[in-house]
Amino acid sequence: MLNSGYDWSLQRSHIEVPILDQPSTDIEKDPRIAIDPLGYIDVALTIRHALDQLHPDQRVALILVDLGGYTIEDAAEIEGVKIGTIKSRRGRARKRLREILDEDFFGGEEPI
Known part of the structure; x- marks a missing residue:
């Protein structure tokens, strides 16, 4: 062996x-x-800029659940709030993030 x-x-x-x-x-x-580590740097910077525009509470909820992989229950415990609060913060963050990214990528026009 x-x-x-x-x-x-x-x-x-x-x-x-x-x-x-x-x-x-x-x-x-x-x-x-085959992976180009710098190929998506512009997209990463745009997303980072969009995340920075979110309200801090909403940003934390979105990052914990969607990027960090925490459950909503765990995120609520970490933040010391109720589960419904995390759900609403995350929902508002996702909606606002979508609006910001639509403006950045599509110039405010509706995507096809």
Whole structure:
């Protein structure tokens, strides 16, 4: 058992890992480097800007439940409020966030 783990670690050290600086690396053919970490930075900044425009209570409720993965009950306990309060804050936050993002991405026009 111990030897097989040692063999596996030696084998892994001999695998060639391409890097982006190598001119011979084809990003489209190598799935290990297919993700562009900067490709969605503009979207991330827009969403961050939209979240910053929300009321702090609404922002916390939205982040805890939708991004943090907490249940509504857990979020209510963390915030020290009733479950209905978290539900209403989150609902208002989602509605307002949708309005802000529609303005940013569609210029106030209705999306098709």
